[in-house]
Amino acid sequence: MARITAGIGSSHVPLLGVAVDQGKTGDEYFGPIFQGYEWTRTWLETTAKPDVVILVYNDHASAFDANIIPTFAIGCGDVYKSADEGWGPRPVPDVEGHAGLAWHIAQSLILEEFDMTIINEMDVDHGLTVPMSMMFGAPAAWPVRVVPLAVNVVTYPVPSGNRCWALGEAIARAVQSFPEDLNVQIWGTGGMSHQLQGPRAGLLNREWDNRFLDLLETAGDAARHIPHIEYLRETGSEGIEMVMWLIMRGALGHAVTRLHRHYHIPCSNTAIGHIVLEPA
Amino acid sequence: MARITAGIGSSHVPLLGVAVDQGKTGDEYFGPIFQGYEWTRTWLETTAKPDVVILVYNDHASAFDANIIPTFAIGCGDVYKSADEGWGPRPVPDVEGHAGLAWHIAQSLILEEFDMTIINEMDVDHGLTVPMSMMFGAPAAWPVRVVPLAVNVVTYPVPSGNRCWALGEAIARAVQSFPEDLNVQIWGTGGMSHQLQGPRAGLLNREWDNRFLDLLETAGDAARHIPHIEYLRETGSEGIEMVMWLIMRGALGHAVTRLHRHYHIPCSNTAIGHIVLEPA
Amino acid sequence: MNSALGHQSIHEYLAEFDDIPGTRVFTAARARKGYWINQFAMSLMKPENRERFKADERAYLNDWKLSEEAKEALLSRDFNRLLDLGGNVYFLAKLFSTDGLSFAEAVSTMTDMTFPEYREMMNNGGRSPEGLRSIKGKY
Amino acid sequence: MNSALGHQSIHEYLAEFDDIPGTRVFTAARARKGYWINQFAMSLMKPENRERFKADERAYLNDWKLSEEAKEALLSRDFNRLLDLGGNVYFLAKLFSTDGLSFAEAVSTMTDMTFPEYREMMNNGGRSPEGLRSIKGKY
Ligand SMILES: [Fe+3]
Numbered sequence A, B: 001m002a003r004i005t006a007g008i009g010s011s012h013v014p015l016l017g018v019a020v021d022q023g024k025t026g027d028e029y030f031g032p033i034f035q036g037y038e039w040t041r042t043w044l045e046t047t048a049k050p051d052v053v054i055l056v057y058n059d060h061a062s063a064f065d066a067n068i069i070p071t072f073a074i075g076c077g078d079v080y081k082s083a084d085e086g087w088g089p090r091p092v093p094d095v096e097g098h099a100g101l102a103w104h105i106a107q108s109l110i111l112e113e114f115d116m117t118i119i120n121e122m123d124v125d126h127g128l129t130v131p132m133s134m135m136f137g138a139p140a141a142w143p144v145r146v147v148p149l150a151v152n153v154v155t156y157p158v159p160s161g162n163r164c165w166a167l168g169e170a171i172a173r174a175v176q177s178f179p180e181d182l183n184v185q186i187w188g189t190g191g192m193s194h195q196l197q198g199p200r201a202g203l204l205n206r207e208w209d210n211r212f213l214d215l216l217e218t219a220g221d222a223a224r225h226i227p228h229i230e231y232l233r234e235t236g237s238e239g240i241e242m243v244m245w246l247i248m249r250g251a252l253g254h255a256v257t258r259l260h261r262h263y264h265i266p267c268s269n270t271a272i273g274h275i276v277l278e279p280a
Numbered sequence C, D: 001m002n003s004a005l006g007h008q009s010i011h012e013y014l015a016e017f018d019d020i021p022g023t024r025v026f027t028a029a030r031a032r033k034g035y036w037i038n039q040f041a042m043s044l045m046k047p048e049n050r051e052r053f054k055a056d057e058r059a060y061l062n063d064w065k066l067s068e069e070a071k072e073a074l075l076s077r078d079f080n081r082l083l084d085l086g087g088n089v090y091f092l093a094k095l096f097s098t099d100g101l102s103f104a105e106a107v108s109t110m111t112d113m114t115f116p117e118y119r120e121m122m123n124n125g126g127r128s129p130e131g132l133r134s135i136k137g138k139y
């Protein structure tokens, strides 16, 4: 039986991909960020050893153009290549999918009245590949298979926190009913506070971000009811990506144990945060 | 204020498009079918006069290939062309969209936790153009604007009847909150009983189809709980299209008045049925 | 939690689909298996592809990730075989439309009838569901 | 019925988005308006399109359904103007990446700071939300 053994929330800033690809992870600017992920990299390699990661992220106008905007798209393909976001694709390994698990989750979710879009072939952008690099460094092949779950957090309205949390709960039930013995993690990525547009660009909110991390750790589900406007006012126009962390958190059940937590300001325009949680 | 004034359930058999396009609507084979739509055509033209039709249909591997399968896709574009399904596009007018209403509905539905896929540019196949021809004949331009709502009823699991009904209810609320004064109809298309594949092909079920029509007329919502397997066993593998009628029915509210009903066997492989309902 | 499953598991839900005589429900498993058959078929929506296909079917098929079994089934228009290989009728319709066949004629080839026999059955009210609803239940 | 709206109407929900200083939320209305700006920008994901664009920007833009205003804003890299015209930063990122600009540098051009000033602000903890949360509420 497959089971979700842990969840990670993490930022997915494109510049971190550049740092990895150009070997700058130890320099003065990036050092403190990558050191914060050190514990997690070791834990993944030596202790957690997931077989599959359900990687919740958003497509940043890479696989989906302005023509088509799926609220929730689940990747049911066998392999995904790194997208060319305007400066050539990142030189990272192809991402191997898990079509069997992905189709099982997709079917289960539709039967639980989530209106999924199934996608088979797509390129994956920094939203997916940067967390992979942060967690696994620069191996010749990624040590896990990935079920990509792309959430629209660009065009409003994006899904509510409540809907995201409920989706996470349904994903956990779906994984549990998959007959193969698999160690599955779920990652929610994006955020934390950042605004990439307009005169207010550069907004960061250390206090709010840390309150959000606190909420994820506590058993209560107050985080699911944070309205869109609060993310927008408090965390910048791109902070809304944090609703994707709620899919991860919803999948872990009522209570969690925090294994690791890290926060650093800034990386490029963004507040970097990450948290590692286990179902309690 | 926009309002939903009526709903129509109707088959959308491709051969009926051929009959219209080749001027055979009065012959021995097609005559009884088109006569059944006569009442509806007159009512639409002289009495009902809708401004916009929300046209629920399924794409038959035309706009969406095997790569991408949206459960619910709503057309938010300005215009849709007739698809080439393998024998050239049907010679019908372009279908004019209503981007303002469509985007409003899309936004409202996402806020009510329907995980819509928004689509702007797509060709529309017989699932959409055949009902247009049945209701409006062969005009130089269609007399209504259309919001296409494409439902996956091809790859299992398709959405449940319950989910479809709930979507209809949410569409009605969305239309009601659109500020423009618009007379809006909603059509659910597809069905009735038919099976287009395998040794059991040609299955028709007059009794079941008519019970389904009865259920749509009665106030109760028993129809929403019919499981997929019942459609499959009783109405053939393609009879499942009738779940789309439940979106229409859900949008009309608790009780309805039946204005017209017609049933004819066969058209090609299919049982032709249509029903015209008003909120009571 | 809403669910279309009621008290069923997803495995029970899917297993019921195999209990319908003479019917292959287009499940995720079939969609996965038949992916390239269906993508090939959709390519015939473009007139230039139809021309190329008609000019040399085998050469056209060789451009697609298809097993030899799939290619043979496509070349021989063995639609039941294609269903087994994960083809879906709405995709395959692009193939029989390219051939100039109507839905009814193409569909009749999957039954044990000739097209005139099939047409007559349809004109007489179609195939009765009696005894064809369930293999196990025999009803 | 679940709803993210609570007691709000959708109109109230959307109106709140206009109450945030210096911010254009990418609403449906903006997505509609900026459709071709964003589609143009995405075309720059292909290296051959980037080459064609760099060789003659104006000629490349003329192939798209863009207003003269949009073309001028694109040519002058006036990103705030592009936001007003319905551009979205993730689409526009393909344009500034084509130019070889980092996110931080491109984003800084939308503020009233030079890039070095912006970078310094970020290194000092970023822009505080204090007073920038609500126009009406002034908090
Ligand atoms: Fe992001």
Ligand SMILES: [Fe+3]
Pocket (backbone or CB within 6 Å): B012, B058, B060, B127, B190, B191, B241
């Ligand atoms: Fe159909």
